[in-house]
Amino acid sequence: MTLRIGELAARAGLSPKTIRYYESLGLLPPPPRTPAGYRLYGSADEERLAFIARAKALGLSLAEIREVLDLHDAGTPPCDRVVAVLDRKLAMLDAQMRSLAARREALIALRRRAPARVGADGCICGIIELGVSAG
Amino acid sequence: MTLRIGELAARAGLSPKTIRYYESLGLLPPPPRTPAGYRLYGSADEERLAFIARAKALGLSLAEIREVLDLHDAGTPPCDRVVAVLDRKLAMLDAQMRSLAARREALIALRRRAPARVGADGCICGIIELGVSAG
DNA sequence: CTACCCCTTCCAGTGGGCTGGAAGGTCAAG
């Protein structure tokens, strides 16, 4: 159960570069090394990477994941923090979806009127240029 | 109707930096200069910036806007291209909204089960870690 | 003259999550 970085990366579906990058961000503790300097990992690291993957899939940034991991490593159950982060994510997601929906409406309205605007005079492109009421 | 860059920027609601940046990207043609090298703009530039602002609000990237403007400057009505870009934007928007909606569902389900997962043993944080079926 | 604001150019940094590449060390197989 001792892995070099390439093996760990393969199991986690990442590149060795990414593992080293995570270590540089403090997401993974500095692992023990062989005399030649090769990093050596165990199953705890694999689980940690699985946790990171799950948190990433939920939309947490690496900085947020690091915060949670730091709490855990300090012996504090990170769950309260996780709930707070999740709630914030949810609020941001809602806001983002609203703005996307608004843009989508604008785009669809424009798209519907586009044929009538093609070739409008005195402007760069009537589709974009003319006000919503026109057409 | 001759403006220096600061004046034009103020009218367009941009910074002089941004105007120069747009020029460097080819969104604005290189304007005439005073003997001292100051850029001089006219109402056509103001309209061009208004067009850019509108296109940006629709979600076009500066590269896409440049493409449209290049077509226009070459004497080709850009409307066909605009329609294609708009359609692509719409498809991307839909895909993005679907993925956001999926993440939102996952987040909400997780959030609902969170209390039962707090303090789960043998993992970093039960809220994130446990499978969807758990709880 | 100074003060002050505007203008010029060019270089560099922001954020996020990597990725590429150079230059070199290590280790097992053939």
Added chain:
DNA sequence: CTTGACCTTCCAGCCCACTGGAAGGGGTAG
């Protein structure tokens, strides 16, 4: 011995739309 896969470090770049700052010139008011 060589080959080749793997490892190490460090620096640099990607995307996007700017933004900051340095270093210097221009133009006008007092």
